[in-house]
Amino acid sequence: MxxxxxxxxxxxxxxxxxxxxxxxxxxxxxxxxxxxxxxxxxxxxxxxxxxxxxxxxxxxxxxxxxxxxxxxxxxxxxxxxxxxxxxxxxxxxxxxxxxxxxxxxxxxxxxxxxxxxxxxxxxxxxxxxxxxxxxxxxxxxxxxxxxxxxxxxxxxxxxxxxxxxxxxxxxxxxxxxxxxxxxxxxxxxxxxxxxxxxxxxxxxxxxxxxxxxxxxxxxxxxxxxxxxxxxxxFIGSPQMNMFNGTLNGTNFVAEDGTSISVATYDFATPVSGSTKAIMGIRPEHIVLGEESRSMPFSADVEIEIVEPMGSDTLAWTKIAGHQVTFRCNSDVVLKPGQKVVVGFDAGRGSIFSTETTNRL
Amino acid sequence: MSQFAQGSEAAVSAPTQHPRRARRKFNVMSIVGTTPMILTAVGVFVVCIIFSFIWSFTNSKLFPNFNFIGFDQYVRLWKSDRWNISVGNVFVFGICSLGANMVFGYLLAVFMDQRIQQEDLFRSIFLYPFAMSLVVTGLVWQWMFDPNLGIQSAVRQMGWTDFQFAPLTNQATAIYGVVLGGVWNGVGVTMAIMLAGLRGVDSEIWKAAKIDGIPAWRTYLFIVLPMMKGAILTAFILQCTGVVRVFDIVIAMTQGGPGIATQMPAIYVIQYITDRVNVGQGMAAASTMLLPVIAVIALQGLLQWRSKRKKEKAI
Structure with a gap:
C-alpha cells in the first residue's frame, strides 16, 4: 500500500x-x-x-x-x-x-x-x-x-x-x-x-x-x-496506580507482602522464575462495593479523600501500602474515613519489568 | 456574640479602607527622586520656550527687552532670502535624509537578520557613527569630499585623471553632500530599532509564509514591514527631530556655504542671536521652528489615539 x-x-x-x-x-x-x-x-x-x-x-x-x-x-x-x-x-x-x-x-x-x-x-x-x-x-x-x-x-x-x-x-x-x-x-x-x-x-x-x-x-x-x-x-488522568513488587509465577507480591493473582493477565512473553515488576491499574478498573469480593483481588480499605468530578467521583485510599485512586459512580456517597471494599482484575491492568520498564 | 459581630465588622471594613488609603498615599521617595528632573524639564523647556516666544514679539537687540512690536520680526523673517533658502534647504535635507535613512536602515536590518556571523561586530560598526559627534562626522566627510585630499584625488591618483567628485564645492550639490553625511551618521540607529522590530515578529509568521511559498523579499515587504509600524514610527520621529534642529553637521561640513546654499534654520537662529546681535529676530525664527515639531507630535498623538479607539471598538 x-x-x-x-x-x-x-x-x-x-x-x-x-x-x-x-x-x-x-x-x-x-x-x-x-x-x-x-x-x-x-x-x-x-x-x-x-x-x-x-x-x-x-x-x-x-x-x-x-x-x-x-x-x-x-x-x-x-x-x-x-x-x-x-x-x-x-x-x-x-x-x-x-x-x-x-x-x-x-x-x-x-x-x-x-x-x-x-x-x-x-x-x-x-x-x-x-x-x-x-x-x-x-x-x-x-x-x-x-x-x-x-x-x-x-x-x-x-x-x-x-x-x-x-x-x-x-x-x-x-x-x-x-x-x-x-x-x-x-x-x-x-x-x-x-x-x-x-x-x-x-x-x-x-x-x-x-x-x-x-x-x-x-x-x-x-x-x-x-x-x-x-x-x-503519561496517558491517563488521574495517573495509573502503580505497585512495586515481585512476580512469582501466577502471583504478584507487593512490597508489603500482599499477594495479587495475575492468572488472568495476558503476558506478552512468558515470564519464568521470580522477577522484580511494577503492576499498574487504571483508576476506573478498580471496582467498589460487595461485588468486588468475586474479583481476583479484593481488599478492605479506608477512604482518605473524595473528589467529586460531577460525572464521576475520584476517591483516594491505600492498597498494599500504595496510594491509590479509583473512580466510581457519582451517585455513590463516600466519606473520608469510611471503610469500603474494593477489588480489581489484574488481567485489565499492565505489568512492567522493573529492570527494563517494558510491558511483560 | 456581640464581640464576634464587632470583630467580623472590623474584618469586613478593613479591606475596603485599605485600597482607598493606598490610592491617596504617594510614594515620598519617588517624589523626591523625580523633583529635580521635573524642575529642570519645566524650567528649561517650558519656561525658556515661553520666553523665546515672548521675545520674538519684541525689538530685542543684544539683550532681551520687552518693547513689543507685534509681528514685525515674523514679517521680516519671511521676507529674508536667507531664511527662505534655509527653509527650502531643511525640506530638501529632511525628505532626502529621512527617506534614505528609513530605506537603508531597513535594508541593513534585513541584512543583519540573515543570521550572519559576527552580528555583534557589524551592529557596533553600524551604530558607531551615532556615538560620534556630528562635528566629527561632518569633518570626516568634508575631508572625503575635499577635491584635493578626498575621494576625487584618490581616484585621480589611480589613473582616472578627469574624475570629478566634489559635491560640497558646488552650490547645487552641496546639500546632498550634507545629506550623505547625515544619513551615514544616523542610519545605524534606525537599523538597531528596525532590527529589534524584525526580531519581535513571531517566528511562526515566517514559517507560515514559507509554507505558503511566499518569497523572502515579499515576506519582508508585505507581511513583516507592516507589522513593524511601532518600530518604524519610533525611528521616524527620532530622525525627524534631528532634521529640524540640524546644525552641527552643516557647520562642520560647509558652514552654510558655498554662499548660502546649505543654510539651515538653526544656523539662522544662532547667527542672529550671536553674530548679528538681534535676539528678537533669532527668537522669531526659533519660535517658527517649533511649529513643525508641534505638528509632528500632534500627528503622533492623533495616530495613537486613533489606533487606541480602533482597538476599543474591536473589543
Missing amino acids: QHSVSIRDLSLNFGNVKVLQHLDLDIAQGEFIVLLGPSGCGKSTLLNCIAGLLDVSDGQIFIGGKNVTWEEPKDRGIGMVFQSYALYPQMTVERNLSFGLRVSGMKKDEIDKRVARAAEILQIGPLLQRKPVELSGGQRQRVAIGRALVRDVDVFLFDEPLSNLDAKLRSDLRVEIKRLHQRLKNTMIYVTHDQIEALTLADRIAVMKNGVIQQLSDPHTIYNKPVNLYVAG
Whole structure:
C-alpha cells in the first residue's frame, strides 16, 4: 500500500544535542496521526522536519511517494496550522487565505473558488472582509485552517493548534477538526501535549519521549496496553496506580507482602522464575462495593479523600501500602474515613519489568 | 456574640479602607527622586520656550527687552532670502535624509537578520557613527569630499585623471553632500530599532509564509514591514527631530556655504542671536521652528489615539 507520509531513519541534531534519533514512521492515506509527548520531546521538531522548515541531519522523508527530504516547504504538498495562528495581521481574512495563491500566480477565478469553498467548509464567509485583530481566537484558528485548506493539499500539519484557546473553545474546535477530517479524508498529522486531544482525535497516536517514538498505536491500545512504564504514566488522568513488587509465577507480591493473582493477565512473553515488576491499574478498573469480593483481588480499605468530578467521583485510599485512586459512580456517597471494599482484575491492568520498564 | 459581630465588622471594613488609603498615599521617595528632573524639564523647556516666544514679539537687540512690536520680526523673517533658502534647504535635507535613512536602515536590518556571523561586530560598526559627534562626522566627510585630499584625488591618483567628485564645492550639490553625511551618521540607529522590530515578529509568521511559498523579499515587504509600524514610527520621529534642529553637521561640513546654499534654520537662529546681535529676530525664527515639531507630535498623538479607539471598538 502507498503511504501518504513515510519517514525513514530520520535524525536531527542541533550541534551536539540529538533531538531526533533514527526515527521511522509510516502514515497511511487519510490517517489522523497525533504526535503526543511532553514539551521538549521532539514532536514539534518532527513536524517541522516533515514541513521542511528544518533541515534534517540524516534520513529521508517521503510525501505521497515522492522523496521531499530536500524540497522547499511549498513544494511538499502540505498545509500547516500553527499555535499562534500566524495570520498576516495587516491583511483581511480573504487576503490571508489568498495571498499564497496570488504569489504563486494562480488565476483569479480559481483563487475565488477555493476561498469560497474554504469559507463554506469553515463557516467563515461573513468574516472574509475583517482583519485578524477583529476576530476571536476560535475564528482566527479557523482562518488559519482555511489557509491550509485553500492550498488543496494532501497532508495537513497541525502544531498545537488549540493550545492558545480557552477550555470551552478548545473542545468545540476539537470536534470541528474531527468533522473536517471526516469530510475531507486528508492525511493529518497533529502535534499536541494534551492527551484528551490525542485520544479523541487520533486514528493512531505516537507517544514520544526524548526524540524517540515510544509507542505507535490506536488510542484504545495506547490507553489499555501501554508498552512501557513511561507511556502508562503519561496517558491517563488521574495517573495509573502503580505497585512495586515481585512476580512469582501466577502471583504478584507487593512490597508489603500482599499477594495479587495475575492468572488472568495476558503476558506478552512468558515470564519464568521470580522477577522484580511494577503492576499498574487504571483508576476506573478498580471496582467498589460487595461485588468486588468475586474479583481476583479484593481488599478492605479506608477512604482518605473524595473528589467529586460531577460525572464521576475520584476517591483516594491505600492498597498494599500504595496510594491509590479509583473512580466510581457519582451517585455513590463516600466519606473520608469510611471503610469500603474494593477489588480489581489484574488481567485489565499492565505489568512492567522493573529492570527494563517494558510491558511483560 | 456581640464581640464576634464587632470583630467580623472590623474584618469586613478593613479591606475596603485599605485600597482607598493606598490610592491617596504617594510614594515620598519617588517624589523626591523625580523633583529635580521635573524642575529642570519645566524650567528649561517650558519656561525658556515661553520666553523665546515672548521675545520674538519684541525689538530685542543684544539683550532681551520687552518693547513689543507685534509681528514685525515674523514679517521680516519671511521676507529674508536667507531664511527662505534655509527653509527650502531643511525640506530638501529632511525628505532626502529621512527617506534614505528609513530605506537603508531597513535594508541593513534585513541584512543583519540573515543570521550572519559576527552580528555583534557589524551592529557596533553600524551604530558607531551615532556615538560620534556630528562635528566629527561632518569633518570626516568634508575631508572625503575635499577635491584635493578626498575621494576625487584618490581616484585621480589611480589613473582616472578627469574624475570629478566634489559635491560640497558646488552650490547645487552641496546639500546632498550634507545629506550623505547625515544619513551615514544616523542610519545605524534606525537599523538597531528596525532590527529589534524584525526580531519581535513571531517566528511562526515566517514559517507560515514559507509554507505558503511566499518569497523572502515579499515576506519582508508585505507581511513583516507592516507589522513593524511601532518600530518604524519610533525611528521616524527620532530622525525627524534631528532634521529640524540640524546644525552641527552643516557647520562642520560647509558652514552654510558655498554662499548660502546649505543654510539651515538653526544656523539662522544662532547667527542672529550671536553674530548679528538681534535676539528678537533669532527668537522669531526659533519660535517658527517649533511649529513643525508641534505638528509632528500632534500627528503622533492623533495616530495613537486613533489606533487606541480602533482597538476599543474591536473589543
